[in-house]
Amino acid sequence: MSRHLDMNILVINSGSSSLKYQLFKMPEKNPVCSGLAERIGIEGSFIKHTVYIRNEKYSIEETGFISNHSEALKQVLALLTQGDYAVIASPDDIAAVGHRVVHGGERFSGPTIITDEVKHQIKRLFSLAPLHNPVNYKCIEVAEQTFVRAKQIAVFDTAFHQTIPEQAYRYAIPEWYYKEYSIRVYGFHGTSHKYVSEQAINWLDKKDSKIISIHLGNGCSITAIKNGRSIDTSMGFGPLSGLMMGTRSGDIDPSVIFHLMEHSGYTLEQLSTLVNKQSGLLGVGGSSDMRDIRKMVNEGDAAAALAIKLYAYRIRKFIGAYAAVLNGIDAIIFTAGVGENDSNMREAVCSELSYLGIELDLARNTGYKGELKEINTADSKVKILVIPTNEEYEIAHQCFGLLT
Numbered sequence: 001m002s003r004h005l006d007m008n009i010l011v012i013n014s015g016s017s018s019l020k021y022q023l024f025k026m027p028e029k030n031p032v033c034s035g036l037a038e039r040i041g042i043e044g045s046f047i048k049h050t051v052y053i054r055n056e057k058y059s060i061e062e063t064g065f066i067s068n069h070s071e072a073l074k075q076v077l078a079l080l081t082q083g084d085y086a087v088i089a090s091p092d093d094i095a096a097v098g099h100r101v102v103h104g105g106e107r108f109s110g111p112t113i114i115t116d117e118v119k120h121q122i123k124r125l126f127s128l129a130p131l132h133n134p135v136n137y138k139c140i141e142v143a144e145q146t147f148v149r150a151k152q153i154a155v156f157d158t159a160f161h162q163t164i165p166e167q168a169y170r171y172a173i174p175e176w177y178y179k180e181y182s183i184r185v186y187g188f189h190g191t192s193h194k195y196v197s198e199q200a201i202n203w204l205d206k207k208d209s210k211i212i213s214i215h216l217g218n219g220c221s222i223t224a225i226k227n228g229r230s231i232d233t234s235m236g237f238g239p240l241s242g243l244m245m246g247t248r249s250g251d252i253d254p255s256v257i258f259h260l261m262e263h264s265g266y267t268l269e270q271l272s273t274l275v276n277k278q279s280g281l282l283g284v285g286g287s288s289d290m291r292d293i294r295k296m297v298n299e300g301d302a303a304a305a306l307a308i309k310l311y312a313y314r315i316r317k318f319i320g321a322y323a324a325v326l327n328g329i330d331a332i333i334f335t336a337g338v339g340e341n342d343s344n345m346r347e348a349v350c351s352e353l354s355y356l357g358i359e360l361d362l363a364r365n366t367g368y369k370g371e372l373k374e375i376n377t378a379d380s381k382v383k384i385l386v387i388p389t390n391e392e393y394e395i396a397h398q399c400f401g402l403l404t
């Protein structure tokens with residue numbers, strides 16, 4: 001199946017629990033191949049690799065525990081270059097590798113060629129995005145060693161949120177902390193919020209648009225988007241605040257941290273582990289994976305049922321807040337692993353939002369086929385859209401723009 005291609009851009013999207021990749025022959029939107037390594041670091045890891053030839057797709061799945069992202073990436077590279085499902089003859093066939101990098105601080109507002117200095121900046125931000133930047137950095141190093149002739153390009157999750165106004169990005173602490181330590185809201189999942197909101201704007205065919213984009217993956221965030229620009233978002237200084245997530249707590253009163261430090265002798269590292277890795281769905285319900293939680297709920301598990309309630313409640317609360325921030329809503333978007341696939345979660349979120357003009361059509365809420373779908377009733381004032389995110393295509397598109 002091996003074939004030679006020219007302007008190939010390989011995109012690596014390392015999330016907190018998964019590694020996704022797609023290879024594009026730009027400017028074509030359809031990928032040459034795509035894949036996903038899931039449940040990295042937890043039981044039941046697997047890699048699914050799919051090759052697209054004309055209108056057919058051919059997939060293989062490899063199972064076996066994958067302990068970390070660099071191991072996952074090495075397996076991916078073997079799939080790309082060896083065996084029946086290989087799509088490139090040699091690593092030199094890749095012109096550029098686009099890397100999703102989660103935290104770019106205030107410095108990066110667009111795609112950036114990775115130099116030693118850029119790597120230094122990514123490293124400096126490790127402590128602010130501990131589940132992501134170290135993994136993103138590792139993937140850059142593995143890619144540099146493998147694709148020695150390719151340009152390595154970073155596309156930052158924070159870039160889309162650089163339009164957030166001061167009243168939303170500043171915390172109510174003395175300015176000195178902003179000036180000296182750059183403490184402010186940065187916001188994350190920007191590539192995803194940008195991509196899905198652009199699809200929604202096309203769908204609405206409306207010049208002035210007020211959109212709430214809800215990204216529910218392992219990490220979760222919600223963004224208020226006015227006329228295509230992010231004006232507020234639930235994640236802040238790091239990808240920890242806001243919604244409840246797979247293993248992250250989302251919003252938590254900082255007094256809880258002070259209390260645990262003072263009375264239980266927790267170290268900084270233990271506290272970071274608690275709110276980043278032991279909380280969210282995992283901490284409340286017993287698994288970080290929504291599919292497991294759903295199974296547990298079906299088996300009558302009360303903790304898993306509570307986890308779902310908390311998760312949906314927090315999203316509803318933010319929709320209310322962002323309706324106020326935007327002074328109205330034209331559309332809400334559900335995207336990413338949970339947002340796209342979990343119709344029960346969409347139902348739980350949309351229930352009791354009719355005062356905002358959000359009316360879900362239960363029949364349309366099912367049978368999602370991986371394409372943009374409108375799931376509101378005909379009378380609903382607000383469109384409810386399920387839109388598959390495609391961070392990889394967005395990254396390839398931005399890399400292509402930078403190179404050409």
Ligand SMILES: Nc1ncnc2c1ncn2[C@@H]1O[C@H](COP(=O)(O)OP(=O)(O)O)[C@@H](O)[C@H]1O
Binds near residue numbers: 218290292294342
């Ligand atoms: N069919 C499904 N029903 C419910 N949840 C799902 C389904 N498919 C995937 N998910 C959930 O999506 C989440 C992962 O989303 P994803 O966007 O891939 O995460 P990330 O990119 O942050 O690693 C997991 O919690 C997983 O359980």
Ligand SMILES: CC(=O)OP(=O)(O)O
Binds near residue numbers: 015189217218
């Ligand atoms: C920023 C973030 O939380 O990313 P992910 O959802 O991929 O973990």
Ligand SMILES: [Mg+2]
Binds near residue numbers: 015016217218
């Ligand atoms: Mg993700």
